[in-house]
Amino acid sequence: MYPSSLLIYHTLYTSTVMAEAHQAVAFQFTITPEGINLHLSYQALNQIYLSGLRSWKKRISRIRNRIIKGVYPASPSSWLFVVIPILAVMYMQSDPSLGLIDKIREHLPLSLSLSAQGQTLLSALVFSTLLWLSLILTLRFCLKLLLSYHRWMFELHGRISTKTKVWATLVRLLSGRKPLLYSYQMSLPHLPVPPIKDTLERYLESVKPMLSAAEFQRMTKLAAEFENSLGSRLQRYLKLKALWATNYVSDWWEEYVYLRGRGPIMVNSNYYGMDFLYVTPTANQAARAGNTITALFLYRRKVNREELKPSRIPGTVIPLCAAQCERIFNTTRTPGEETDVLQHWQDSEFVAVYHRGRYFRLWVYHAGRLLSPREIQYQIQMILDDPSPPFPGEDKLGALTAGNRVPWARVRKQYFSSGVNKKSLDCIEKAAFFVTLDDQEEGMMGEESSGNLGRYAKSLLHGKCYDRWFDKSFSIVVYKNGKSGLNAEHSWADAPIVAHLWEYTLATDKFQLGYMTDGNCRGEVRHFLPHPQRLNWDIPAEVQAQIFDSLAVAQALADDVDCYVFPFREFGKGLIKKMKTSPDSFVQLALQLAYYRNKGAFCLTYEASMTRLFREGRTETVRSCSNESCDFVHALDAEEDREHCLKLFQKAAEKHQNLYRLAMTGSGIDRHLFCLYVVSKYLGAESSFLKEVLSEPWRLSTSQTPVQQMELFDLVNHPEFISLGGGFGPVADDGYGVSYIIMGEEMISFHVSSKHSCTVTDSRKFGCQISQAMMDQMSLLSPDFRTPTQGSPDKRS
Template structure:
């Protein structure tokens, strides 16, 4: 490990002559500026609380109400209908003595004005909550818009006209509703019908009916009770039981990754790329802390999404426990943890209260890269502890990291803003084997060497030797769209705002007084990753532009193609997971869209069975509409799986067993899929800078004998796919499945492109896009 000379604020020793006190001006100066930053943050948070608390009104509106009330009183009119006089009568006796009659009237008017103002705010917030509880608009996006929806849009725009902070809408978002048992079971049976034989489906129907008539209603009552007092009846249990209580490795099984630009690397200088990337991430953190980010919205609309997941983005670590892990979040951190060639460094990113410039961070990163010192015994593979099973990691932590220098060193890593790995390998698409290079790039981001990432951190950044970058994210604290929002900002800020000099270094000057502050941690090792088969490929034959001209939803088109590809690859259908957000509701996370539907299976069988092109096209449109409806229902709280999951949790708390729930929740998801949406399209000018295209990100397979498929729709003419499976399963092959996806997309496009124009439906996405 490289040596670190850390300043100490003060030292004292007791000598025969007395106490020898030594003060360090530099350290005290750092403490002073750190305190100033801390108080500035507190003041900023207090101000933001006030602004959020009165939204959609503004704090200055109080003054307007006061002036209006005083003006009417001056005109000898009582707008309070006698309430001001009532307030004056109940003023404390001391005020009656000390204030004149006019002063008492003024004070009473101020009290009345404030109460009126607060009442108006509560009324506005209630109206906003009612408006955000309306979801019928989603089912009208590609058809005629009703008068109700038009009025709703107008009112929502009116109430949202004032610029909101990041969390301004939080308390106005509706709570996630609990679906009825009957609806959930009906949709569940419909979703598994194409996967079961007639006898098996009859058996499952009997199980569902028995569950509904007996245990189901009892569990439902408890769930409704929770929904009354909990902000979200799903999210806390989902976080704990799906993520934190998992005792297996989070590497590959839970963590996911994000990639750099596909065609462009802004600089080949590793330290410079690290300098700009770290700076961009810290600028984003500043925006989150100050709540300066615009609230995320449903694309093309004014409807806000829940922003709760942003709160734990930085300064957060998942710590292992015996039965369950814990997410620890600190208010702030002034450094990042850096790993390079087996050594851990603490890199301070503030000096005298200011954020270091990209050039200054580059300078410090370069010193780390140039440092020749070897790692301490056990230090090199310390990160492997975060890659393996959680119980051994907890036991090692308790035995070796509970006190002393080991504990302090581990604290430094875990309290860091985020983790950075300076990788000594080169990655990216360029080279003699572009396709193979992309696959190796994905595997490197997903697991690396298993010990050169810190998988417990909320996210870890990887900077490669050739300047390429990427990230690995822990899943329990947030879902992929949240980290994707961060990554889009980082890539755009790095390339288009911070930029580089002609010799590919960061812009700006270096304060030569800066020193690198370094910290160490110690030992261990882990394994897993060699079993992961990753395949990444950009599909360039067409994109959402051509798909939308066919009046088919791009997402439905891709999901149906995945079903066709899986049928050709495995000779049948499987339970399919497509992630959908529920962030229209407060603290909402995800819901499952069961993409393998009756309509989709009917289309696939017709196409593979040689049915006529006209019949296949008709079935495809039915499948597309059916998929879109499933997606909308999942987004609006009418999904299946989170409801069934929470019923199962209640049954476990009550100590009762349900054969139906046990069987339902043990069904394997052999095809797990997710779309990574581009949320900040305004940050990228794809028309003028087409090379600055992100590859998106991916994840590992959920089932040992299944596939994980992530895709990102880039612009109008490209779709990037990330396919994963396990080498140990002889029935799966990521490259083979990737080829099937490629062929399925082409075959369905050929089928739909041959449709006579007169036969195409008159309504759909071909109409002008509705801006809600």
């Protein structure tokens, strides 16, 4: 006998499968004494036709885009501008090729089957095409040379040289009018290998504030020995790699920093993004999921068609590498015993959905058509209303992706490589992305908003440790009260790529798709759509035991995370820019001031910068703690003369901006030293200098969440639609992770993380010190600025 809930599920599941099987059969035939009896299902044939038509349209679109990209910065039509003048000159009995057309005619394989006039015409077309391709290669080479010029970044605002003005004009002329997403890829320069002497000098300068005189002298000696012995040998191998590799850093960075890590990727690698701070577009969970899923697939369509505009340096025409966009969707990190592997599929017409311990496959395309938001909402509601219980071991299956990688790799290989488990796992891994319908409520609720925001951050970062699929490129979380967020895996791309996706999703969800007055999605529902499919599992006791072991590891890691999230509302980038200061430099100096007050000392500070000015560039480290920043912090904390402090602040801010520019233009420190270390391991050579450098802890790890599409948000008329950005877990056991987003003109949001197990860190306390440091700096820059007298902690606390 079935329990009542199981009986209901069995009936629903059987009818759904039968309906899908009926639709899937396009024709049936039987052999009778009277002959062959053929039965056609025109509805099924029509769906097959429409699905095939969509597939062919995508193929044609890809071919078209390849041609357009292949001839960029020219256009396919420019071929006519070469052919027509050459034919016109030949018509006037002149040879524009200086005899080359005759040479081509002599070697034509079809010379016997064509008339003399036809041979001449064909030879002229071949010559014109070769000339056209040569011009394209020349233009591309010129554009690559222009994009290799980076001195413009180091020029003072308002004091642009004539050389830079001419350069900017030439870049605009060669950039084309309507580039596709990947049009610039072949024109981007390769990341250069910096001189080892320069890297070591910058390294020693960066560690000087943290070392005593004796320690600095010892490190200087180690660096000199390394440069004069092993370093020069490693540098030669690295330059050799840079000659043939597209990017001498990115493949090793992806493999050794991310994919070869054997610990949990949850918290340690994955990061999160939040919803709007003040607004929840609808309280209907199914409706929010419907619009969010639709917006994400619209974004995927733009990526596939390359309709997204190439990202650029703000305020310029300088393009950024878009290679990371290729793996946003249909991508999964699969575990291995020694190293993980990133698997990417060309297309996927479904998403994987988790709700209350059950996994579902939800088709979002039907007969080649993307379902409407209302139709997806209807499907999601069916999942929410489904009363069926999880299969044994299914409810906490996701914990395997949250624990250590080796046990997950072994279990996957032994128990998920065949049968029903493989089929269900394939549905999750090949899905466009993962969706969790969370049964909790999150967001800024009630009077204790900071505590709620901290819980919201922890939920997105790790959830219950089994209700997210941490291996997916990204997972969407939709809460019971309609709040949403995402969790992203880090190995395939960096935060700016995911931030761009999430900005588009939030804006499209609210401002383009929208909702009815009752909170439902817009549109109609066609009830003959295939229902969501329950994924079946056969999970033996051995796997269930490993699930609980992985869950125990993940739970201990999650419980240790201390998150504090707060929006800083006293001022934003508007006031900072009025002080003629870079907002990022202002925040980084405030973090240095806060950390010094928190620990009474300075530490190595990691600030993430990007190297996407170069092909396949990813990130570089800005070592934000400098001699100049330390001098400023000492002076301000000792309450020295204002003019003296102001001079030190300006000097420190300029130093930070210069460090950031160096990192962006390929003259950073850490990626170069990292690659030298990898080469030394390949050669079996030991370096005490490199070993010590790469073991130094980053006790303050920081990152700014970039805002890239402000045109999507009208914050002037609708300031409530402001995003909180996102954050990540602590990098060092005794340190802090700080993420911030400078959104709009009047607010900066901070995400602070640390570990409860460390007795010398406290995320809330450090967050309050950041807030106080921000206000103290503004009081220095603007004497008219008044800090609040209530609710602000003492700056020395």
